[in-house]
Amino acid sequence: xxxxxxxxxxxxxxxxxxxxxxxxxxxxxxxxxxxxxxxxxxxxxxxxxxxxxxxxxxxxxxxxxxxxxxxxxxxxxxxxxxxxxxxxxxxxxxxxxxxxxxxxxxxxxxxxxxxxxxxxxxxxxxxxxxxxxxxxxxxxxxxxxxxxxxxxxxxxxxxxxxxxxxxxxxxxxxxxxxxxxxxxxxxxxxxxxxxxxxxxxxxxxxxxxxxxxxxxxxxxxxxxxxxxxxxxxxxxxxxxxxxxxxxxxxxxxxxxxxxxxxxxxxxxxxxxxxxxxxxxxxxxxxxxxxxxxxxxxxxxxxxxxxxxxxxxxxxxxxxxxxxxxxxxxxxxxxxxxxxxxxxxxxxxxxxxxxxxxxxxxxxxxxxxxxxxxxxxxxxxxxxxxxxxxxxxxxxxxxxxxxxxxxxxxxxxxxxxxxxxxxxxxxxxxxxxxxxxxxxxxxxxxxxxxxxxxxxxxxxxxxxxxxxxxxxxxxxxxxxxxxxxxx
Amino acid sequence: xxxxxxxxxxxxxxxxxxxxxxxxxxxxxxxxxxxxxxxxxxxxxxxxxxxxxxxxxxxxxxxxxxxxxxxxxxxxxxxxxxxxxxxxxxxxxxxxxxxxxxxxxxxxxxxxxxxxxxxxxxxxxxxxxxxxxxxxxxxxxxxxxxxxxxxxxxxxxxxxxxxxxxxxxxxxxxxxxxxxxxxxxxxxxxxxxxxxxxxxxxxxxxxxxxxxxxxxxxxxxxxxxxxxxxxxxxxxxxxxxxxxxxxxxxxxxxxxxxxxxxxxxxxxxxxxxxxxxxxxxxxxxxxxxxxxxxxxxxxxxxxxxxxxxxxxxxxxxxxxxxxxxxxxxxxxxxxxxxxxxxxxxxxxxxxxxxxxxxxxxxxxxxxxxxxxxxxxxxxxxxxxxxxxxxxxxxxxxxxxxxxxxxxxxxxxxxxxxxxxxxxxxxxxxxxxxxxxxxxxxxxxxxxxxxxxxxxxxxxxxxxxxxxxxxx
Numbered sequence: 001x002x003x004x005x006x007x008x009x010x011x012x013x014x015x016x017x018x019x020x021x022x023x024x025x026x027x028x029x030x031x032x033x034x035x036x037x038x039x040x041x042x043x044x045x046x047x048x049x050x051x052x053x054x055x056x057x058x059x060x061x062x063x064x065x066x067x068x069x070x071x072x073x074x075x076x077x078x079x080x081x082x083x084x085x086x087x088x089x090x091x092x093x094x095x096x097x098x099x100x101x102x103x104x105x106x107x108x109x110x111x112x113x114x115x116x117x118x119x120x121x122x123x124x125x126x127x128x129x130x131x132x133x134x135x136x137x138x139x140x141x142x143x144x145x146x147x148x149x150x151x152x153x154x155x156x157x158x159x160x161x162x163x164x165x166x167x168x169x170x171x172x173x174x175x176x177x178x179x180x181x182x183x184x185x186x187x188x189x190x191x192x193x194x195x196x197x198x199x200x201x202x203x204x205x206x207x208x209x210x211x212x213x214x215x216x217x218x219x220x221x222x223x224x225x226x227x228x229x230x231x232x233x234x235x236x237x238x239x240x241x242x243x244x245x246x247x248x249x250x251x252x253x254x255x256x257x258x259x260x261x262x263x264x265x266x267x268x269x270x271x272x273x274x275x276x277x278x279x280x281x282x283x284x285x286x287x288x289x290x291x292x293x294x295x296x297x298x299x300x301x302x303x304x305x306x307x308x309x310x311x312x313x314x315x316x317x318x319x320x321x322x323x324x325x326x327x328x329x330x331x332x333x334x335x336x337x338x339x340x341x342x343x344x345x346x347x348x349x350x351x352x353x354x355x356x357x358x359x360x361x362x363x364x365x366x367x368x369x370x371x372x373x374x375x376x377x378x379x380x381x382x383x384x385x386x387x388x389x390x391x392x393x394x395x396x397x398x399x400x401x402x403x404x405x406x407x408x409x410x411x412x413x414x415x416x417x418x419x420x421x422x423x424x425x426x427x428x429x430x431x432x433x434x435x436x437x438x439x440x441x442x443x444x445x446x447x448x449x450x451x452x453x454x455x456x457x458x459x460x461x462x463x464x465x466x467x468x469x470x471x472x473x474x475x476x477x478x479x480x481x482x483x484x485x486x
Numbered sequence: 487x488x489x490x491x492x493x494x495x496x497x498x499x500x501x502x503x504x505x506x507x508x509x510x511x512x513x514x515x516x517x518x519x520x521x522x523x524x525x526x527x528x529x530x531x532x533x534x535x536x537x538x539x540x541x542x543x544x545x546x547x548x549x550x551x552x553x554x555x556x557x558x559x560x561x562x563x564x565x566x567x568x569x570x571x572x573x574x575x576x577x578x579x580x581x582x583x584x585x586x587x588x589x590x591x592x593x594x595x596x597x598x599x600x601x602x603x604x605x606x607x608x609x610x611x612x613x614x615x616x617x618x619x620x621x622x623x624x625x626x627x628x629x630x631x632x633x634x635x636x637x638x639x640x641x642x643x644x645x646x647x648x649x650x651x652x653x654x655x656x657x658x659x660x661x662x663x664x665x666x667x668x669x670x671x672x673x674x675x676x677x678x679x680x681x682x683x684x685x686x687x688x689x690x691x692x693x694x695x696x697x698x699x700x701x702x703x704x705x706x707x708x709x710x711x712x713x714x715x716x717x718x719x720x721x722x723x724x725x726x727x728x729x730x731x732x733x734x735x736x737x738x739x740x741x742x743x744x745x746x747x748x749x750x751x752x753x754x755x756x757x758x759x760x761x762x763x764x765x766x767x768x769x770x771x772x773x774x775x776x777x778x779x780x781x782x783x784x785x786x787x788x789x790x791x792x793x794x795x796x797x798x799x800x801x802x803x804x805x806x807x808x809x810x811x812x813x814x815x816x817x818x819x820x821x822x823x824x825x826x827x828x829x830x831x832x833x834x835x836x837x838x839x840x841x842x843x844x845x846x847x848x849x850x851x852x853x854x855x856x857x858x859x860x861x862x863x864x865x866x867x868x869x870x871x872x873x874x875x876x877x878x879x880x881x882x883x884x885x886x887x888x889x890x891x892x893x894x895x896x897x898x899x900x901x902x903x904x905x906x907x908x909x910x911x912x913x914x915x916x917x918x919x920x921x922x923x924x925x926x927x928x929x930x931x932x933x934x935x936x937x938x939x940x941x942x943x944x945x946x947x948x949x950x951x952x953x954x955x956x957x
Contacts, residue, residue: 015858015859017823017858017859017861017932018858018861020823020824020825020931020932021823021861023823023824024823024824027827034827035827036826036827038825038826042670043669043670043825044825044826046670046671047825047826047827048826050826051826051827098872098875099872099875099876099879100523100524101521101523101524101879102523102524102525102526102879102909102910102911102912103504103523103525103879103906103909103910104502104504104523105906106523106878106879106910107502107503107504107521107523108502109878110521111500111501111502111519111521113500114499114500114501114502114519114521115492115493115494115497115499115500115501116494116499116500116501116502117501117502117503117504118501118502118503118504118505118509118510118513119503119504119505120503120504120505120506120509121504121505121525122527124533124534124537125527125528125533125536125537127536127537127540127541128528128536128537128540128905128909129504129525131540131541132540133502135546137492138492138502139491139492139494143505143506143509144505148537151537151541154541154543155541158541158543163491163492164491164492164494165491165494176494176495176498176499177495177496177497177498177499178498179498179499179513179516179518180512180516181501181509181513182509217495218495238491241490242490242491242494242495243490243495245489245490246490246495248495388508417512417515417516418508418509418512
């Protein structure tokens with residue numbers, strides 16, 4: 001029969017949970033066959049009896065019962081010692097393990113007086129996170145794309161009712177009180193408020209204003225769909241009203257691709273009712289040019305239009321019959337280039353065409369005049385935006401060179417927070433290798449992390465002509481093609 | 487005039503961000519305060535259903551109403567009466583814990599308790615006879631929850647058993663629970679031997695009547711909610727540990743008990759029984775939680791749980807927005823510590839209505855309040871704090887009446903939100919006892935358990951469906 005140890009102790013108390021834990025710990029020792037370390041309550045005495053380990057005498061409930069059997073005496077002695085050690089063991093209280101918040105709602109509880117939520121989770125899940133912010137009375141920037149339009153409407157309606165703003169979905173750019181959110185440039189602060197349904201459009205406008213010595217109060221992105229018939233400008237109207245009430249804002253510029261006509265009318269009416277003057281930079285066949293809109297605004301402010309920064313290229317000989325190849329990362333800038341070039345070149349095929357019949361589909365190698373927006377949702381599925389990840393565009397440049405079609409390459413490079421920290425680093429070798437005449441719209445400021453001049457010099461060194469204005473870049477490209485009479 | 491956009495444009499923003507870390511890093515580089523949340527794809531639920539509920543304009547106000555009702559509910563002890571009178575039970579009906587159940591799919595401890603109840607009521611002459619009666623459907627079974635009642639473990643309540651009668655003083659609503667038998671070989675754990683039946687008879691013949699007289703003789707009804715609140719500040723969490731609560735209840739009741747017109751030996755036995763039973767208060771805490779959760783029943787659009795409960799076979803939940811509908815899945819088996827030489831193989835799957843405590847925000851949700859039993863949560867005090875921290879992310883409110891000292895007197899995490907459960911992927915934490923899986927065994931241990939995820943999957947889908955129908 002296995003040796004057994006049964007003892008009772010007085011003046012020792014441990015919580016029943018602690019004792020169950022000690023019992024389990026000792027029971028796990030290989031030489032121990034049964035163990036019960038427990039206060040000698042009637043229930044525990046019954047359990048001990050069932051295990052053949054009943055103590056003698058008249059145990060009291062405030063006594064500690066230690067009862068165990070082991071395979072041999074040595075193990076029994078060791079096990080009893082282990083019970084002593086386990087009972088004596090004290091845990092350190094330690095620091096509370098912090099549990100990071102899993103949702104925007106939980107994050108809002110943890111953060112000290114947050115004023116804004118930024119959401120860049122996958123689109124199908126963005127609405128729930130945004131709804132948390134609105135419910136807490138906070139504005140929200142939804143960077144995510146792929147949010148169903150009916151969810152966008154519901155979010156913006158709820159935000160309107162709560163007196164806050166939903167920027168986005170698919171809002172890449174905003175600046176709030178000098179803080180750049182998402183993709184945004186380091187621009188000086190000043191009197192101009194921007195409401196932008198276009199991220200790169202806002203970056204172009206704010207960078208040019210900065211070059212002219214004029215600052216922005218806030219750049220409020222509203223998302224590319226806000227001025228569609230479905231959404232009806234919900235966020236644009238709220239953003240206009242907020243800027244109107246903001247003491248730092250003296251002028252407002254509305255930057256967008258063409259809105260739905262009835263929405264445009266509604267926005268115009270709302271703008272006319274504000275005390276702050278509102279000018280719009282809305283791209284269309286009639287008003288194709290963001291730079292011109294900035295220049296008009298400078299006129300309103302009584303500020304002289306500067307010579308926009310540029311770097312001349314090394315003017316490669318352009319073969320006759322060269323076509324325009326616009327490889328863009330910004331959708332609005334691509335639109336602007338097409339609107340400027342189409343009256344001169346005629347039809348331009350694109351993945352975001354001016355007219356549906358010019359749709360390029362997925363054929364990025366098509367011949368003829370082509371403008372591609374590499375930032376379009378269809379080309380960013382499962383990969384980072386081309387302002388961060390240049391792979392797809394570099395591949396297209398290399399394919400173009402290999403195809404030997406005579407062409408002028410027109411590119412945008414967008415600087416600022418969130419963008420590639422050194423876009424010239426990968427672009428310069430690609431341009432050198434391609435050996436094509438290249439024109440670059442370099443959108444950004446000297447104060448950007450990448451530095452406008454540093455990037456411009458590197459690109460010019462590689463032979464590209466560089467312009468701070470996309471409109472100027474597009475016109476220069478046309479002049480190289482031989483259509484300088486525009 | 488208030489500032490535009492809630493002050494958004496007045497000063498550089500501080501930010502909460504979810505998603506791509508690059509944007510948060512860029513903000514920190516600008517010297518902006520950023521809380522980057524540890525976002526993960528939701529644990530379950532279709533993106534459409536999650537968005538449907540997140541954007542349902544009824545949800546926030548409905549949840550506010552539901553949780554305000556929970557917080558507003560009070561609980562005082564007004565009477566002790568036999569179940570037959572209280573519930574107007576027809577003869578040959580037994581109440582049980584959890585969602586609806588049949589004899590065929592009842593687990594060992596549930597069968598044991600049903601057998602014991604049939605013997606106790608004299609509906610069967612011996613165990614075989616009881617099994618026959620139950621198998622033949624001659625005794626009807628119905629969940630306690632269908633009768634504003636809760637029962638720990640098997641929760642089996644028969645007409646002759648006495649019940650605590652609790653009332654919300656504000657609304658007059660009532661909830662009930664049977665009297666706690668103590669530990670070890672007890673009916674609620676599935677034991678039904680002579681000792682169990684003898685104790686039940688004593689409870690029927692002595693304890694119940696004495697308590698009734700004592701409770702009725704008080705000038706002020708006992709404020710049970712106040713005791714529950716004090717327990718949390720005395721090292722109990724109100725589900726697995728009720729030591730302070732039981733002592734406080736005894737302190738409150740004993741002057742009336744000793745004044746009852748009964749033999750002093752009976753009085754002494756009653757006081758000894760209560761004093762020797764650390765879980766005596768559990769059966770007062772549970773109907774207190776039940777009163778609060780029932781107050782939130784039937785709030786369309788609310789995604790808050792009103793019931794978590796298990797019958798030893800299935801785990802079931804109900805929500806404020808879906809009324810009396812049960813959403814069920816197979817009950818998990820608790821993990822924990824065992825009495826004597828019992829081990830994991832002896833434990834029955836999760837059983838009992840006592841998860842009403844977690845539904846109310848105490849028990850496992852207030853684990854941090856009970857350092858003496860934190861080892862159930864995996865060992866350490868920091869783990870206990872972390873458990874409660876996680877539960878705050880599943881709940882709609884902090885109950886100001888139920889404060890947890892070690893959390894800086896934050897209120898307990900209250901009002902479990904199905905949507906938050908789905909989004910975080912964290913399931914509610916429940917502290918529980920463990921019954922032996924073989925009928926007649928009794929208690930084998932205590933530990934931790936979580937509901938099966940599928941209950942919440944079903945509830946989420948049903949709430950989304952209801953939301954679509956309403957919009």
